[in-house]
Amino acid sequence: MSKDKSQKTVQTTGHAWDGDLQEFNNPLPNWWLWAFYATVVFSIIYWILYPTLPIGDDYTKGVMNDITYTTEDGKTVTTHWNTRALFEKEMQEAREAQAKYVEQLSQASYQEIQADPEQSGFAFSRAKVLFADNCAACHQTGGNGVMGKYPNLIDDAWLWGGSFEQIEHTIREGRQGNMPAFKGQLSQDQISDVSAYVLSLSGDDLDAGEVERGKQVFNTNCAVCHGDNATGKTAMGSANLTDSIWTIIDVPGAAGNQAKKETVMKMVRNGVSREMPAWKERLSDTEIKILTFYVHEMGGGN
Amino acid sequence: MTQPAYQARIPIYPRSVKGRFRTIKYAILTLAYGVYFLLPWLRWARENAPDQAVLFDLAGRRFYLFDLVVYAQDIFWLAGLLVIFALLLFFVTGVAGRVFCGYFCFQTLWTDVYILIERLVQGERNARIKLANAPWGMAKFIKLGMTHLLWLAMAFVTGLTFTLYWGDAPQLAVDFFQGQAPFAAYATTLFLTATTYVMAGLAREQVCTYMCPYARFQGVMFDRDTLIVAYDEQRGERGQGRHKPSKDYMEREARIADKVGDCIDCGYCVQVCPVGIDIRNGLQYQCISCALCIDACDTIMDSIGYPRGLIRYTSQNALEGKKSNPFNLKNLGYALVLIAAVSLLAWAISHRDKVELSVAQFRQPLSVTLSDGRIQNRYEIKINNKTSDAIRYRISIEGLPQAELDLGGNSEVTVSAEHSLKLIAKVNRRPQTAEQERRSFEFVIRQLDSDDPLTTRRNTVFYTPLTD
Numbered sequence: 001m002s003k004d005k006s007q008k009t010v011q012t013t014g015h016a017w018d019g020d021l022q023e024f025n026n027p028l029p030n031w032w033l034w035a036f037y038a039t040v041v042f043s044i045i046y047w048i049l050y051p052t053l054p055i056g057d058d059y060t061k062g063v064m065n066d067i068t069y070t071t072e073d074g075k076t077v078t079t080h081w082n083t084r085a086l087f088e089k090e091m092q093e094a095r096e097a098q099a100k101y102v103e104q105l106s107q108a109s110y111q112e113i114q115a116d117p118e119q120s121g122f123a124f125s126r127a128k129v130l131f132a133d134n135c136a137a138c139h140q141t142g143g144n145g146v147m148g149k150y151p152n153l154i155d156d157a158w159l160w161g162g163s164f165e166q167i168e169h170t171i172r173e174g175r176q177g178n179m180p181a182f183k184g185q186l187s188q189d190q191i192s193d194v195s196a197y198v199l200s201l202s203g204d205d206l207d208a209g210e211v212e213r214g215k216q217v218f219n220t221n222c223a224v225c226h227g228d229n230a231t232g233k234t235a236m237g238s239a240n241l242t243d244s245i246w247t248i249i250d251v252p253g254a255a256g257n258q259a260k261k262e263t264v265m266k267m268v269r270n271g272v273s274r275e276m277p278a279w280k281e282r283l284s285d286t287e288i289k290i291l292t293f294y295v296h297e298m299g300g301g302n
Numbered sequence: 303m304t305q306p307a308y309q310a311r312i313p314i315y316p317r318s319v320k321g322r323f324r325t326i327k328y329a330i331l332t333l334a335y336g337v338y339f340l341l342p343w344l345r346w347a348r349e350n351a352p353d354q355a356v357l358f359d360l361a362g363r364r365f366y367l368f369d370l371v372v373y374a375q376d377i378f379w380l381a382g383l384l385v386i387f388a389l390l391l392f393f394v395t396g397v398a399g400r401v402f403c404g405y406f407c408f409q410t411l412w413t414d415v416y417i418l419i420e421r422l423v424q425g426e427r428n429a430r431i432k433l434a435n436a437p438w439g440m441a442k443f444i445k446l447g448m449t450h451l452l453w454l455a456m457a458f459v460t461g462l463t464f465t466l467y468w469g470d471a472p473q474l475a476v477d478f479f480q481g482q483a484p485f486a487a488y489a490t491t492l493f494l495t496a497t498t499y500v501m502a503g504l505a506r507e508q509v510c511t512y513m514c515p516y517a518r519f520q521g522v523m524f525d526r527d528t529l530i531v532a533y534d535e536q537r538g539e540r541g542q543g544r545h546k547p548s549k550d551y552m553e554r555e556a557r558i559a560d561k562v563g564d565c566i567d568c569g570y571c572v573q574v575c576p577v578g579i580d581i582r583n584g585l586q587y588q589c590i591s592c593a594l595c596i597d598a599c600d601t602i603m604d605s606i607g608y609p610r611g612l613i614r615y616t617s618q619n620a621l622e623g624k625k626s627n628p629f630n631l632k633n634l635g636y637a638l639v640l641i642a643a644v645s646l647l648a649w650a651i652s653h654r655d656k657v658e659l660s661v662a663q664f665r666q667p668l669s670v671t672l673s674d675g676r677i678q679n680r681y682e683i684k685i686n687n688k689t690s691d692a693i694r695y696r697i698s699i700e701g702l703p704q705a706e707l708d709l710g711g712n713s714e715v716t717v718s719a720e721h722s723l724k725l726i727a728k729v730n731r732r733p734q735t736a737e738q739e740r741r742s743f744e745f746v747i748r749q750l751d752s753d754d755p756l757t758t759r760r761n762t763v764f765y766t767p768l769t770d
Contacts, residue, residue: 252671
């Protein structure tokens with residue numbers, strides 16, 4: 001019965017209430033105590049090494065845990081450990097890891113990048129981010145543009161030309177597109193006639209007399225910019241009126257010839273002015289190169 | 303005073319023994335150690351990775367097992383392997399009890415080697431017990447220190463070897479000692495050194511009896527036909543119990559006549575037991591079926607001229623004189639499922655894709671109208687070459703009439719070994735009359751320059767916007 005005896009002699013805290021009410025003292029298991037002491041030691045070491053305690057507007061910085069990193073501008077910064085510095089350091093390491101490929105891209109010609117699937121793959125991945133940061137606000141993430149405002153970059157029509165050089169120029173220097181308003185210069189009938197002619201160029205079936213009269217109006221007023229055959233001039237960014245693509249007015253979306261004609265007439269009356277800003281100040285040469293390649297490949301440039 | 307929650311461990315000093323099962327155990331130990339310690343050093347010609355036969359390349363996210371390359375996406379093979387191991391354990395336990403514990407378990411193998419080291423330094427069982435009870439002195443200090451040093455060395459070699467599987471072994475070994483290896487290599491080695499030392503050196507049979515779940519649930523896999531290491535109580539006790547081989551009970555005939563058992567109570571079977579049990583008390587959950595007690599008993603039986611087998615592999619049914627068949631319905635069922643699982647895994651591995659093709663349609667926008675009125679859809683193609691040779695492919699489309707595929711001049715591409723490639727594909731098509739909005743078709747990649755060309759197909763959709 002020694003077991004019972006030992007259970008009766010459990011330690012008490014020594015306090016007694018109401019005469020005989022006592023509080024047992026059951027000590028914690030040793031392993032638990034040691035684990036607790038270990039956490040205390042850990043927290044003290046942690047306080048010493050890492051930013052921990054707020055003091056007024058400031059805080060303890062921790063010692064022996066400095067982080068050194070190089071910023072994008074080439075400045076070397078050493079600071080106490082913090083998550084922001086850790087992030088900067090990781091960004092620096094990522095830049096260094098990619099530097100080899102970026103360097104390769106900056107040296108290669110467009111044709112070389114195009115011929116090497118590994119290089120073009122890297123350019124594509126990088127361009128996706130650049131495009132989303134700089135271009136997608138207007139041209140949309142997929143490059144499909146907004147009807148009437150921003151050109152679609154993934155069809156095969158290039159207002160300002162679709163060669164690598166032309167695309168690069170567009171991005172670097174920007175473009176100014178202007179179609180003047182003809183409402184003071186042409187009569188209502190003339191505008192109606194020329195609109196019928198323009199639609200007929202895309203294969204729509206309209207009144208022959210009207211089209212014939214419209215052709216005269218076109219030759220005197222519009223051919224200067226849109227060309228004698230109405231196929232557009234990339235030098236001035238004038239649209240090709242003979243293909244199926246409409247970037248400024250939603251002709252395919254209009255039902256019936258009359259509605260289509262009214263859409264075109266509105267355009268001729270009011271004109272349009274569009275601007276592509278220049279990016280040479282904002283983007284590096286390599287970034288412009290990567291974007292040029294991306295836009296060229298997306299739209300199947302010339 | 304508080305009461306201790308647990309009884310302190312009673313140290314075990316197993317005596318060495320010679321015999322059939324000891325020989326088998328040494329053979330398995332040699333084989334297992336040979337494989338474990340030499341495998342990382344086995345070279346295997348490889349094009350794009352270190353020439354190592356077995357290499358677990360975590361950074362490259364692929365495992366090399368001789369000619370088999372396992373990619374992260376093949377992880378379900380691991381599930382298959384684990385299922386097979388589980389079934390194998392069920393089957394073997396059902397038939398032959400804890401053979402895994404006694405012969406193959408790492409805990410048993412490493413403890414065995416640690417006991418060997420112990421004997422080498424401190425001597426046989428009696429010498430070890432004497433040393434343990436002796437007061438501290440120079441001799442005791444040197445002997446115990448030597449034992450622990452050798453244990454640590456063994457643990458370190460074990461840990462380092464494990465680490466070598468995860469890198470180019472010769473290079474990693476050199477780097478390790480020059481302080482150039484990655485932190486993970488040191489951490490892994492340290493961790494395995496510590497666990498090996500603690501488990502095989504200090505914890506030993508406590509791992510089997512207190513930590514290992516197998517000891518606890520083996521009972522559900524056992525039945526009365528399962529082979530177990532058992533003491534033949536009828537023969538050993540014979541009604542009157544054991545008896546030392548005194549003058550009257552030297553001859554077996556005399557013992558049988560007086561109903562005295564064959565067991566001479568020498569205690570050898572108890573002394574050799576690495577988990578410190580007395581097998582004569584019947585089947586116990588601590589028993590790891592290592593059969594060293596069989597060797598011990600057979601040695602004694604041979605020396606006094608009694609027949610062997612007082613302790614032997616038998617089943618509970620056989621002990622009771624009943625018919626016993628370890629291949630009963632339950633175990634045949636396990637075998638059947640096991641064969642099915644092995645076949646399934648073998649099929650999955652032998653039919654693995656040598657090349658992976660994925661096709662994703664650009665969704666923003668789904669389609670675009672070209673100047674001549676054709677509709678264009680764009681797709682991102684990813685080709686992952688899982689073989690160790692560069693492969694040239696031709697990419698084409700099937701099932702979409704009057705459509706053109708434009709890959710920007712890359713309709714034939716070379717994907718280097720174990721690399722992947724991303725391509726943009728444009729498909730142009732003039733809408734037909736009575737066109738569907740979505741029409742499915744296939745991308746096909748065909749291997750070129752091969753007698754047995756690989757062809758992989760992926761289904762996708764061509765989208766035509768319908769205005770009317």
